[in-house]
Amino acid sequence: xxxxxxxxxxxxxxxxxxxxxxxxxxxxxCTIPSSEGDLLTPSAVFFDGVTPVVGKEALKxxxxxxxxxxxxxxxxxxxxxxxxxxxxxxxxxxVIQSFILQxxxxxxxxxxxxxxKCVITVPAxxxxxxxxxxxxxxxxxxxxxxxxxxxxxxxxxxxxxxxGFLSAKGEARKTERILVYDLGGGTFDVTLMExxxxxxxxxxxxxxxxxxxxxWDQRLVDYLAAQFVAKHPSADPRQDPAGCQRLLREAEDAxxxxxxxxxxxxxxxxxxxxVRVPVTRGQFEQMTADLVERTRFTVRNVLEExxxxxxxxxxxxxxxxxxxxPMIQQMLEQEWGxxxxxxxxxxxxxxxxxxxxxxxxxxxxxxAREKVTVRNVNSHDLGILGVERxxxxxxxxxxxxxxxxxxxxxxxxxxxxxxxxxDVVIKIVEGGDASGQNSTAIGKCIVRDLPPGLPAGTPxxxxxxxxxxxxxxxxxxxxxxxxxxxxxxxxxxxxxxDALAKWDRRLKSGGALTxxxxxxxx
Numbered sequence: 001x002x003x004x005x006x007x008x009x010x011x012x013x014x015x016x017x018x019x020x021x022x023x024x025x026x027x028x029x030c031t032i033p034s035s036e037g038d039l040l041t042p043s044a045v046f047f048d049g050v051t052p053v054v055g056k057e058a059l060k061x062x063x064x065x066x067x068x069x070x071x072x073x074x075x076x077x078x079x080x081x082x083x084x085x086x087x088x089x090x091x092x093x094x095v096i097q098s099f100i101l102q103x104x105x106x107x108x109x110x111x112x113x114x115x116x117k118c119v120i121t122v123p124a125x126x127x128x129x130x131x132x133x134x135x136x137x138x139x140x141x142x143x144x145x146x147x148x149x150x151x152x153x154x155x156x157x158x159x160x161x162x163x164g165f166l167s168a169k170g171e172a173r174k175t176e177r178i179l180v181y182d183l184g185g186g187t188f189d190v191t192l193m194e195x196x197x198x199x200x201x202x203x204x205x206x207x208x209x210x211x212x213x214x215x216w217d218q219r220l221v222d223y224l225a226a227q228f229v230a231k232h233p234s235a236d237p238r239q240d241p242a243g244c245q246r247l248l249r250e251a252e253d254a255x256x257x258x259x260x261x262x263x264x265x266x267x268x269x270x271x272x273x274x275v276r277v278p279v280t281r282g283q284f285e286q287m288t289a290d291l292v293e294r295t296r297f298t299v300r301n302v303l304e305e306x307x308x309x310x311x312x313x314x315x316x317x318x319x320x321x322x323x324x325x326p327m328i329q330q331m332l333e334q335e336w337g338x339x340x341x342x343x344x345x346x347x348x349x350x351x352x353x354x355x356x357x358x359x360x361x362x363x364x365x366x367x368a369r370e371k372v373t374v375r376n377v378n379s380h381d382l383g384i385l386g387v388e389r390x391x392x393x394x395x396x397x398x399x400x401x402x403x404x405x406x407x408x409x410x411x412x413x414x415x416x417x418x419x420x421x422x423d424v425v426i427k428i429v430e431g432g433d434a435s436g437q438n439s440t441a442i443g444k445c446i447v448r449d450l451p452p453g454l455p456a457g458t459p460x461x462x463x464x465x466x467x468x469x470x471x472x473x474x475x476x477x478x479x480x481x482x483x484x485x486x487x488x489x490x491x492x493x494x495x496x497x498d499a500l501a502k503w504d505r506r507l508k509s510g511g512a513l514t515x516x517x518x519x520x521x522x
Contacts, residue, residue: 010354016185125207152191154353
């Protein structure tokens with residue numbers, strides 16, 4: 001554990017914007033402005049062939065050289081590569097995210113001086129490969145990521161500390177059940193938190209890593225493009241990368257305008273032609289109604305899985321810039337029957353909560369805050385992918401269901417599939433359906449060198465122990481032959497150690513990234 005003199009830093013690594021915060025001398029969370037003086041840094045990287053440029057300048061470059069600008073890389077975390085080549089090269093999303101983190105680190109050092117330790121937030125619905133990728137991005141940026149914390153949990157911590165329902169000792173005066181609705185630029189989470197005293201316990205969580213404000217923007221992009229093509233059939237701006245970027249910029253501006261007023265007019269020029277397209281808030285709400293309903297469905301599912309009703313929810317708080325949309329607030333108030341709490345800064349709350357949590361981990365701040373404890377639930381089922389003896393088809397046996405309180409331990413008994421097996425392979429997966437479709441493979445536990453002639457149906461006992469920090473320990477035991485093996489999975493998917501070292505060397509060779517046409521692999 002670090003000394004209390006080390007700064008407590010929290011980073012909200014967002015899909016569209018990122019924020020860095022710290023605890024000041026009085027233990028209060030404060031956002032650190034960027035070197036340009038902004039509280040939010042656009043999560044965009046422009047690869048100009050010398051040193052990558054992050055933030056507002058990258059957004060400007062997107063309209064001119066879109067093929068050299070990477071945006072929304074958070075959605076690709078856990079994949080081998082970013083969704084498209086940048087300057088002819090396929091880059092791991094961790095590398096793109098590392099440049100954003102490096103920018104945030106350098107800006108924070110202007111105020112705090114040298115530091116390395118920090119807490120980074122992720123959507124609660126991120127699976128283990130995505131969490132591992134986030135840690136790797138921090139390592140590539142020269143940061144010591146002391147923990148990953150879920151964004152809704154961070155927001156609930158910030159809310160509890162800042163918004164007055166805690167006592168002077170940092171304890172809740174009564175049990176609070178807080179529903180955190182987190183709709184950011186590219187991801188969506190709902191988490192139900194229960195706060196008892198100074199314990200912050202996640203009860204249930206659900207979400208969608210492919211739903212966020214950019215999906216609302218895209219509906220406006222398609223509407224604007226359709227109006228343009230109707231007037232100028234010879235050109236579709238969506239077929240041109242630079243035209244797409246300008247459409248997206250106009251859509252983002254229009255969305256913000258419609259959050260504040262009932263109507264706006266979008267002016268757009270492309271290929272020597274122009275249009276002026278009026279859009280009302282009602283039209284916008286109609287074209288995005290299905291997106292709102294997707295979030296309503298998720299909210300109801302979280303309450304159902306928690307075994308609670310709306311009447312038992314004491315507060316609803318909004319996090320993420322997209323919750324400024326009036327349609328979101330109206331939907332939640334219809335569901336809950338009461339006004340939602342809008343006292344937190346939807347842009348800064350997550351980073352503030354991460355900074356508070358960093359202070360807890362580092363042992364700094366006042367004594368009350370050191371008592372804060374956080375317990376999470378797992379956001380995805382953890383199971384074993386095996387074979388059904390009667391059909392020969394793959395089956396996913398869930399060991400630890402989603403929304404189980406962590407830490408969690410579960411034991412189950414399986415059988416060997418065929419006669420004379422020389423080994424037993426325990427395939428560990430996350431998520432997916434009953435047949436294993438759409439699951440994520442996160443590791444294998446192998447019992448080797450079994451005695452010859454072992455009959456089919458020999459018992460195999462498997463124990464999962466899932467810790468709060470995301471470390472999964474697996475024990476496979478064949479009691480009849482006295483053989484067993486152990487495996488510890490600590491966010492083991494994603495970039496290999498060799499690939500991480502390779503990229504680390506490359507990024508540290510002067511800080512530049514010269515793009516090549518040969519591609520890159522992890």
